[in-house]
Amino acid sequence: MKFGKRLSILFVAAALLLFSAQGALAAKVIKMHHLNKNGAFDNPSGAAAVVFKNLVESGTNGSVQVQIFPSGQLGKDAEVVQQVKAGIIQLGVHSVGGVGSVYPMISVLDVPFAFPNHAVAYEVLDGPFGQKLGADITAKTGLKCLGFSDSGGFFQFTNSKRPIKTLEDMKGLKIRTMGLETHKKLVASLGGQPVSIAWSEVYTSLQTGVADGQMNPVPIVEFAKLYEVQKYLTISNHLFAPHVWLMNADFYGSLTDAERAVVESAAKTAIVVSRGIANAIEASDRGLPFLSEKMEVYTLPEAEKERFRAASLPVVKEYLEGAFGDEGKAMLASFLDAIKAASK
Template sequence: MKTRLLKRVAATAVAAVLATTLGAAPAFAAKVIKLHHLNNDDPFDNPTGAMATVFKSLVEAGTNGEVTVQTFPNGQLGKDAEVLQQIKAGVVQSGIHSVGGFASAYPMIGVLDMPFAFPNISSTYAVFDGPFGDRLAGDIKARTGLEVLGFGDSGGFFAFTNSKRVIHSPADLDGLKIRTMGLDTHKTLVSSLGGQPAAIAWSEVYTALQTGVADGQMNPVPIVSFAKFDEVQKYLTLTQHLFAPYVWVINREFFDGLTPEEQAVVRYAARSAIVAGRGMARVIEASDRGLPHLAQRMEVYTPTAAEREAFREAAQPAVRKVIVERFGAEGEEMLDAFLAAIEATR
């Protein structure tokens, strides 16, 4: 009953957007945006599906079909790093990328990996929609040539899962093999808490957890549920230690070739789509496809404020050191601006 109600609420919200924006497109459109993302195109299934669907509707309606959007879900065009090269070359016009994939084009995205930094999920939106987000977008444009359309929600805060024990403190991670992305900051985070980081490709994570190659992993709750990790993991700890936004970019030459009116429509459509994706992430997280579902099969624990502080004190100095060593004075300045923007939301 609860799942059906949430689906009806979500369906009503998206239908309202579509009803006010759908328009007849002409048979031929001179400008086409090929949009890459890594998940299903179903707007009720995942945040990027919602983002892609709303973006397509708003762009095509707002330009009377002069600009059309072709979505390529489930990584059809390749992995994030590969597609970024296609976007730079203008073969693909736009993509919604994970920070892990985007690091191949812009390594300094790693400054966002400072753990236990955000007080709540609303603060993440304020930071990435505010002056710091503008600064980060400007730096990405300067270093990569890519125009940033915004920063989406990949599913919320990261949590730890494992098959061995409840995690109350860093000591409980001692010796656990934890799967991470291949990012130095993520690996340092795990090792600073006493765990053993294991960089494993996403396609191999379920099997690694099932066979014991890894004891645990870290991801947002919706991804834990979507990937069915509750089948091979017993414990879920809501540490809320990282927020990894999606980075949405578009080829700058293509964007500059749009009329000012079309550019305004594309930016408005992207902002609206990001809001829709954030809403869908929260709906999934709270629905029977998220935490309530996982709680039926896993032992869920939320650390106290004092326990989170112990995690923060153990992890932040180590990750900061890696960021400064890797990115130098520019990286440290960007990191300090990031932390100041977070502090301003408290």
């Protein structure tokens, strides 16, 4: 073999080795799931996702990349939680319904009318109770909990049958819920008929009459266009159900200390963004003012809200205490104590 040709072969081999080495040092990739459309101003989870991606990629100088899979395109939320556990994807922003499939005690957050306002909800979820809950999620599931973002604010009722102005108006209404027993018991305690339906099927189910109504925050009613298939909106503020950020623990462990710091900081910032967007949308012409033009809107007076609370709260608390035993009672007590302290 001629020297020149041999040199050429050696050069190609060296180039291939260099390419392989570069491949081995390629960026770590976070495949990220969330339930809604991407967009910095479209919805809380979409805004949080794009902010998280930007902060992670810039903060790590590209050593960690984020690929976002929005609109639940990887599957139903409970299915995607299993993908995060298996390491198929690295990060999910999940509904409490999805989290409930692997950590049922997330239902402690479902005490009806527990939070008096957004500020208290955020303080409780960011404070010692939220840290305790996140640590327990990690201990029980092996998933790293990065925090709790805003799914869109307080839950309200919508339906296509009649205005809900009194407790009696709930009677017999088929209300879509997540798969959580607490949500089902809440609806049943108010006289409604709970119908468990995956989020991806909600619009069609409301359109075809499989369900008469549903409960979700105002921004979700707007961006999911539920006003097209629902006539009545009742402002009840009966639940605050955050999105839960869960990361595959092995992937989290594979990050350097510096990368972990960036990821955790980015998640915290994205969570704050989700809250700002949720409140801004609700107050804007894409929120309650907009829905008031499309639907008949009614706000429950405080006296009637108290009737709703009196009918539902004991039922949900009894279920939680029975379902989770002493551990559940302790977590529930911590939750209620945190709300009381934050409300002062």
